[in-house]
Amino acid sequence: MRFIAADLSRLPPPDAIEALDYEQVLAAMKADVRARWDALRVLRPELPELDILELETDPIVIILEVAADRETKLRGLVNDKARAVMLALATGADLDHLGAAVLTQRLELTPATSSAPAVMEADEPYRRRIHLALDAWSTAGAQGAYEYWALSSDPSVKDAAALNVAPGRVDVVLLGRTGDGTASDAAIVAVYEALSPKTRRPLTDDVRVRSATIVPQAMRVRLDIPRGPDPDVVEMRARANLAALASTIHAIGRVLRTDAIIVAARVGDVEKVTVLEPAADLDPGAFGAVHVSAIEIEVVQPGQAIPA
Numbered sequence: 001m002r003f004i005a006a007d008l009s010r011l012p013p014p015d016a017i018e019a020l021d022y023e024q025v026l027a028a029m030k031a032d033v034r035a036r037w038d039a040l041r042v043l044r045p046e047l048p049e050l051d052i053l054e055l056e057t058d059p060i061v062i063i064l065e066v067a068a069d070r071e072t073k074l075r076g077l078v079n080d081k082a083r084a085v086m087l088a089l090a091t092g093a094d095l096d097h098l099g100a101a102v103l104t105q106r107l108e109l110t111p112a113t114s115s116a117p118a119v120m121e122a123d124e125p126y127r128r129r130i131h132l133a134l135d136a137w138s139t140a141g142a143q144g145a146y147e148y149w150a151l152s153s154d155p156s157v158k159d160a161a162a163l164n165v166a167p168g169r170v171d172v173v174l175l176g177r178t179g180d181g182t183a184s185d186a187a188i189v190a191v192y193e194a195l196s197p198k199t200r201r202p203l204t205d206d207v208r209v210r211s212a213t214i215v216p217q218a219m220r221v222r223l224d225i226p227r228g229p230d231p232d233v234v235e236m237r238a239r240a241n242l243a244a245l246a247s248t249i250h251a252i253g254r255v256l257r258t259d260a261i262i263v264a265a266r267v268g269d270v271e272k273v274t275v276l277e278p279a280a281d282l283d284p285g286a287f288g289a290v291h292v293s294a295i296e297i298e299v300v301q302p303g304q305a306i307p308a
Helices: 022-043 059-083 092-101 123-136 143-153 185-195 231-249 258-265
Strands: 108-110 157-166 169-176 206-211 213-224 272-277 288-300
Touching: 022 059, 092 123, 123 143, 143 157, 143 169, 143 185, 157 185, 169 185, 185 206, 213 231, 213 258, 231 258, 231 288, 258 272, 272 288
Parallel strands: 169 206, 213 288
Antiparallel strands: 157 169, 213 272
């Protein structure tokens, strides 16, 4: 079975992150002012009743609104600071600092040139490697450690899976970032060399590194929509969603499911989604990855002939 790290996206919202509500803050401030005024009137009965807190044009109310707005923003800043130290929520430079704590730097995918800055590893794959980093501190006998070093040794590696195929035999399967995902020979060599030192794997493990088996598959759907919506707009939105799905399932062992295609293609006024290809869920197997080779969309409105 492939090692699966905890899914950070499924963690419940942290208690440290407060839900912000400006109106609630303002109401609490008004209640505080009203309570303080009432307490003061007990000592000084000649003071009038405070009855202007619902008048939006009163200077006291405006001052309270300013204070409530600033307090809400300050609480939001506290939320941001809390997110910055949580692996599931940190982004950008904050995530880099979390990576530094476990000796894991963001990968440089493309070096800088005289006319363009370097292209760096995106947050999500970097977050995954940070999550796997603790496993990497042991020898690579743990699946997470094999995958960490495979993902960290060559920037062209998009995904990696370590699979125990026989006693003492470990296959490390790679998926590339470009084209259909076939890992390059250079990447395979780099990963093998990274896993070979005695400090990286048990001597009893026979490690093989190879590319994932690429399973090409087109997505073809028919969208039935009512009269009125612009078919071109519907197609554009559905295509964007299907492209995002194709990117998501382009990973080792991920199944392309027809119900996921239906969910992705059902946009706006779409009344019915018919999946023409694939005819059924496509499982590439533990060593494979689905590459969506094409996305074809037919939009049908009432009175229009349905293509064969």
